Amino acid sequence: MIGIATVLAALGGGLLYAGTLTILAAVSVYGRTPSRRRNARATLALLVRSQGRSGSDDEPS
Incomplete structure (x- = not known):
């Protein structure tokens, strides 16, 4: 059985990843300089x- 701490850690990691992607997407559109x-x-x-590669079991590690 999966513990509550494991579920919360997975949710926290997912939220952190999603937040990072959101911030990077916003900067890529609204950044002040072209280089940024x-x-x-x-x-x-x-x-x-x-992220796309980490979910695939077809590739050897």
């Missing part, structure tokens, strides 16, 4: 790409 927007888009792309 470009950096935010690059970081956002890396996070989204790595």
Whole structure:
């Protein structure tokens, strides 16, 4: 049986990840300088790409 602490930790991690993506998406659109927007888009792309790979069981580790 999964403990309450495990569930809360998983929810907290998910919320932290979602919050990070939201902030990066906002910076990539509303950043003051083009370089800041470009950096935010690059970081956002890396996070989204790595999240997609971590859920796949097809690739060897």
